[in-house]
Amino acid sequence: MTFCKTxxxxxxxxxxxxxxxxxxxxxxxxxxxxxxMDQQRRVLEDGALAVKDGLIEAIGPSDKIASAYxxxxxxxxxxxxxxxxxxxxxxxxxxxxxxGLAEDRSLxxxxxxxxxxxxxxxVTADFVxxxxxxxxxxxxxxxxxxxxxMYYFEDEVAQALKDAGMRGVLGETIIGFPAxxxxxxxxxxxxxxxxxxxxxxxxxxxxxxxxxxxxTCSEKLLKDSAALARAYHVxxxxxxxxxxxxxxxxxxxxxxxxxxxxARIGVLGPDLLGxxxxxxxxxxxxxxxxxxVGCSYNPSSNMKSAAGLxxxxxxxxxxxxxxxxxxxxxxxxxxxxxxxxxLAAKLQKFAHADPTSLPAEETVAMATIxxxxxxxxxxxxxxxxxxxxxxxxxxxxxxxxATPMYNVYAQLVYALKAADVRTTIxxxxxxxxxxxxxxxxxxxxxxxxxxxxxxxxxxFTH
Amino acid sequence: MTFCKTxxxxxxxxxxxxxxxxxxxxxxxxxxxxxxMDQQRRVLEDGALAVKDGLIEAIGPSDKIASAYxxxxxxxxxxxxxxxxxxxxxxxxxxxxxxGLAEDRSLxxxxxxxxxxxxxxxVTADFVxxxxxxxxxxxxxxxxxxxxxMYYFEDEVAQALKDAGMRGVLGETIIGFPAxxxxxxxxxxxxxxxxxxxxxxxxxxxxxxxxxxxxTCSEKLLKDSAALARAYHVxxxxxxxxxxxxxxxxxxxxxxxxxxxxARIGVLGPDLLGxxxxxxxxxxxxxxxxxxVGCSYNPSSNMKSAAGLxxxxxxxxxxxxxxxxxxxxxxxxxxxxxxxxxLAAKLQKFAHADPTSLPAEETVAMATIxxxxxxxxxxxxxxxxxxxxxxxxxxxxxxxxATPMYNVYAQLVYALKAADVRTTIxxxxxxxxxxxxxxxxxxxxxxxxxxxxxxxxxxFTH
Numbered sequence: 072m073t074f075c076k077t078x079x080x081x082x083x084x085x086x087x088x089x090x091x092x093x094x095x096x097x098x099x100x101x102x103x104x105x106x107x108m109d110q111q112r113r114v115l116e117d118g119a120l121a122v123k124d125g126l127i128e129a130i131g132p133s134d135k136i137a138s139a140y141x142x143x144x145x146x147x148x149x150x151x152x153x154x155x156x157x158x159x160x161x162x163x164x165x166x167x168x169x170x171g172l173a174e175d176r177s178l179x180x181x182x183x184x185x186x187x188x189x190x191x192x193x194v195t196a197d198f199v200x201x202x203x204x205x206x207x208x209x210x211x212x213x214x215x216x217x218x219x220x221m222y223y224f225e226d227e228v229a230q231a232l233k234d235a236g237m238r239g240v241l242g243e244t245i246i247g248f249p250a251x252x253x254x255x256x257x258x259x260x261x262x263x264x265x266x267x268x269x270x271x272x273x274x275x276x277x278x279x280x281x282x283x284x285x286x287t288c289s290e291k292l293l294k295d296s297a298a299l300a301r302a303y304h305v306x307x308x309x310x311x312x313x314x315x316x317x318x319x320x321x322x323x324x325x326x327x328x329x330x331x332x333x334a335r336i337g338v339l340g341p342d343l344l345g346x347x348x349x350x351x352x353x354x355x356x357x358x359x360x361x362x363x364v365g366c367s368y369n370p371s372s373n374m375k376s377a378a379g380l381x382x383x384x385x386x387x388x389x390x391x392x393x394x395x396x397x398x399x400x401x402x403x404x405x406x407x408x409x410x411x412x413x414l415a416a417k418l419q420k421f422a423h424a425d426p427t428s429l430p431a432e433e434t435v436a437m438a439t440i441x442x443x444x445x446x447x448x449x450x451x452x453x454x455x456x457x458x459x460x461x462x463x464x465x466x467x468x469x470x471x472x473a474t475p476m477y478n479v480y481a482q483l484v485y486a487l488k489a490a491d492v493r494t495t496i497x498x499x500x501x502x503x504x505x506x507x508x509x510x511x512x513x514x515x516x517x518x519x520x521x522x523x524x525x526x527x528x529x530x531f532t533h
Numbered sequence: 534m535t536f537c538k539t540x541x542x543x544x545x546x547x548x549x550x551x552x553x554x555x556x557x558x559x560x561x562x563x564x565x566x567x568x569x570m571d572q573q574r575r576v577l578e579d580g581a582l583a584v585k586d587g588l589i590e591a592i593g594p595s596d597k598i599a600s601a602y603x604x605x606x607x608x609x610x611x612x613x614x615x616x617x618x619x620x621x622x623x624x625x626x627x628x629x630x631x632x633g634l635a636e637d638r639s640l641x642x643x644x645x646x647x648x649x650x651x652x653x654x655x656v657t658a659d660f661v662x663x664x665x666x667x668x669x670x671x672x673x674x675x676x677x678x679x680x681x682x683m684y685y686f687e688d689e690v691a692q693a694l695k696d697a698g699m700r701g702v703l704g705e706t707i708i709g710f711p712a713x714x715x716x717x718x719x720x721x722x723x724x725x726x727x728x729x730x731x732x733x734x735x736x737x738x739x740x741x742x743x744x745x746x747x748x749t750c751s752e753k754l755l756k757d758s759a760a761l762a763r764a765y766h767v768x769x770x771x772x773x774x775x776x777x778x779x780x781x782x783x784x785x786x787x788x789x790x791x792x793x794x795x796a797r798i799g800v801l802g803p804d805l806l807g808x809x810x811x812x813x814x815x816x817x818x819x820x821x822x823x824x825x826v827g828c829s830y831n832p833s834s835n836m837k838s839a840a841g842l843x844x845x846x847x848x849x850x851x852x853x854x855x856x857x858x859x860x861x862x863x864x865x866x867x868x869x870x871x872x873x874x875x876l877a878a879k880l881q882k883f884a885h886a887d888p889t890s891l892p893a894e895e896t897v898a899m900a901t902i903x904x905x906x907x908x909x910x911x912x913x914x915x916x917x918x919x920x921x922x923x924x925x926x927x928x929x930x931x932x933x934x935a936t937p938m939y940n941v942y943a944q945l946v947y948a949l950k951a952a953d954v955r956t957t958i959x960x961x962x963x964x965x966x967x968x969x970x971x972x973x974x975x976x977x978x979x980x981x982x983x984x985x986x987x988x989x990x991x992x993f994t995h
Contacts (some may be wrong), residue, residue, distance in 0.1 A: 167936075168937065170935075170936070170937060170938075170939070170948060171937075171938065171939045171940050171943040171944055171947065171948060172939045174892065174893055174940060174943040174947070175878075175882075175888060175889050175890075175891075175892035175893060175943075176888060176889060177888060177889060178888065181888070205933060205936065208933040209933045209934045212933065212934075213934075371879065373883070374879035374880065374882060374883035375878075375879050375882055375888065375947070376882075376888050377882045377883055377885070377886045377887050377888045377890075379886070380883075400948075403947070404943070404944075404947040404948045405934050405947075405948055406934070407934060410872070410875075413872075414876070414879075416637075416837075417833065417836035417837050417876075418836065418883070420637075420836060420837055420838075420839045421835070421836040421839060421842075421880070423839070424839045424841070425839055426637060426638060426639060426640065426643070426837065426838050426839045427637050427638060427639060428637075428839075429637075430636065430637035431636055431637060469979065471667060471670040471671045471674065471975065471978070471979065472671045472674075472675075472867050472868070472869065472951070473632075474632075474667065474979050474982045474983065475630065475632060475633075475982050475983055475985070475986030475989075476632075476633060476986070477632070477633045477634050477986065477989075477990060478633050478636060480636075481633040481636040481637075481866070482633055482866075485633065485636070485837070485865070485866040485867075486632060486633060486862075486866045486867055488950065488951075488952065489934070489950075490950065490952040513933065516933070517931065517933065517936050520936045520937050521936065521937055523937070524937030524938070524939065527937075527939075528939060
């Protein structure tokens with residue numbers, strides 16, 4: 072008995088010394104298949120990460136990380152992939168409250184008879200807060216850790232993201248007609264400038280400038296937007312070459328493609344994120360590469376609205392940073408980056424009549440590190456590397472629909488689902504663990520969404 | 534006290550009388566949004582069904598059904614849709630064990646370097662049993678209640694389906710070269726005839742005849758297959774006009790399209806289910822309509838393998854029964870009919886440059902009642918109507934990614950996921966309840982799948 076007690080004490084002392092030797096970490100993730108999405112595209116079986124002060128402190132085999140670091144919080148990622156959080160490169164989060172409002176209609180019908188009237192009647196600061204929260208719930212469940220968003224009342228969007236602990240590049244829409252919040256473009260500029268000042272230096276929110284498009288903004292609005300963004304050193308978000316209508320406007324009013332028009336008036340640059348970029352010729356693609364423009368490929372939205380095909384394969388081939396976006400839930404109807412990866416790859420193969428187009432590994436890169444480059448935040452996030460923000464997800468690989476697994480990238484793109492995401496970590500903070508949201512009241516958000524649905528549906532019955 | 538006891542007794546007596554008045558049912562589903570997919574396309578809020586002896590006994594408002602029927606088993610479908618089970622119109626279930634084995638490759642590479650060698654080295658009766666079970670698990674989880682399957686060792690496929698309580702139209706592949714089970718086509722015919730006899734009259738299994746395709750079967754094999762099917766009054770399953778290679782073969786060897794060739798040799802008929810049907814001209818489409826051929830549209834597989842576009846919209850317009858299929862997991866990589874519905878609609882819109890193409894309601898019909906017609910079993914299943922087999926699913930509509938809901942069909946096609954299926958009922962039997970499988974040992978199946986993965990991967994390392 073005495074011997075046992077002594078042994079136990081000795082062991083405790085030894086353990087305590089050992090623990091003191093270890094460096095402290097805020098969080099350890101252990102025993103997962105680490106898919107780093109770094110330049111070497113490292114995949115570590117039984118891999119681990121240590122997180123400290125919101126950053127990735129170490130990455131390596133589980134036994135080495137476990138013997139070098141101690142933490143009060145450990146996540147066991149057995150049977151799962153640990154990878155960078157997904158980056159949704161284009162959406163309008165608050166539009167989740169219009170999910171499925173108008174379907175299978177022409178773009179003009181959809182916009183003029185449904186979306187614009189619904190927005191005019193319903194979109195307020197409160198609507199935007201709750202609609203954004205609804206999208207955040209869906210996105211965190213599905214492993215998205217960073218989002219690029221442009222809508223109205225963007226200060227509410229930023230606050231909702233900040234409260235949820237999610238990363239975003241956000242822009243208040245600047246548009247050449249009265250919007251639900253700002254009735255003039257002067258007001259939108261004043262709003263944006265205040266917005267940029269307010270969120271400057273935030274650890275999660277990158278405030279941006281967001282002129283809507285070339286067909287809704289005058290040349291002056293576009294130039295002033297770019298000048299404002301450059302004065303504050305922030306990104307510019309805009310819709311770019313989305314649909315045939317925009318091409319007609321551009322050729323008629325500017326005598327060139329939207330890309331060449333924007334090049335001529337000085338808007339193209341290494342701070343621009345263009346959404347859609349469907350209607351591109353070779354000269355346009357070269358210009359995007361030359362200026363370092365980032366782009367968002369939105370396959371669901373482009374297929375559903377029949378906008379056309381982004382030449383993503385050709386753009387990637389010349390070095391354009393092409394991320395993947397869901398677009399708003401009124402056009403998709405989800406905020407699901409797993410579904411978007413699957414469609415992204417399949418649509419390129421179909422359209423090029425070539426099954427080797429856009430392979431799985433490249434597609435995962437688009438949803439992570441290349442997406443970060445498209446948003447111009449690749450130094451912060453998008454891959455699992457020491458010193459980068461700890462934005463990462465744990466994806467369960469044991470479901471029947473993802474068994475067996477021969478190749479981790481193929482599984483991520485073609486077999487795994489948003490529902491397989493177990494745990495989501497943003498900026499080092501666990502915002503969802505084992506499917507449970509830790510920063511949002513899901514039930515309250517769903518209740519509010521159903522309440523707003525009645526209001527929106529009611530606004531169409533008169 | 535005495536008063537209370539008396540009251541209680543009186544109440545019990547009354548309740549007992551009331552219960553005796555009610556007709557007995559094996560199962561009641563109550564308080565769901567019933568999407569019947571009948572001719573009137575009825576949608577009942579707070580709807581219910583009574584099930585008896587495997588059939589739908591009654592359908593109507595919950596209060597009426599509850600007051601007319603009693604049952605020991607009630608399912609509360611509040612916050613959910615009750616709809617016909619989904620029909621997967623084309624797959625090779627056992628190929629789930631090759632999920633993700635070879636990706637992003639040309640069809641010839643994929644087939645010749647990976648799939649054919651993997652099949653030759655690994656496919657046995659045991660392999661087919663476990664691979665089929667793995668797909669059944671995925672499909673029942675995702676709300677599929679009927680499947681059309683063609684592969685090898687199809688008797689094992691039938692037994693696995695039967696054990697799981699799932700409905701199927703199944704055919705042993707007849708092919709003009711040695712297969713993993715039957716080394717000659719004579720052996721395949723003998724196998725098929727025994728197979729047809731064995732399963733004749735089964736409540737779940739419809740045995741069929743399955744010549745592989747026009748490019749792997751001689752004219753004699755095709756004619757003999759059709760004759761055998763017609764002698765037994767069973768369906769014929771085959772691949773039809775899937776890829777450019779097949780078109781070349783057909784034009785070179787038969788001087789016409791695959792459809793016209795099959796018409797000429799007498800194979801087309803109201804018992805044929807053609808898978809893929811991508812390369813169709815107007816005359817082909819008219820022939821399919823004329824002969825009452827059913828077809829399976831497999832958008833994931835066709836996109837991923839870059840096979841081309843099925844003219845589904847044009848085929849439906851002239852009355853061809855076009856169902857939706859996943860194809861095998863080596864080509865998809867899921868057996869997920871929700872994802873397939875979403876892709877089905879989006880691909881038609883994209884390819885026709887028309888967002889009104891293939892609307893949501895029609896897409897749901899393709900996955901249910903039109904799918905049943907394609908499989909030539911529309912008198913048994915595919916819609917919720919009195920007297921039909923009780924094949925139905927309960928789909929939860931309360932998840933964030935499907936909130937709010939404006940239109941039930943749009944939600945099913947564009948927002949809801951396989952993971953939202955709560956409960957699956959086939960032939961009146963509850964095979965999954967609240968996400969828990971009741972007829973299969975999921976853990977044992979996953980363990981076997983992982984074991985086979987090692988064997989298959991090992992067979993490529995020499």
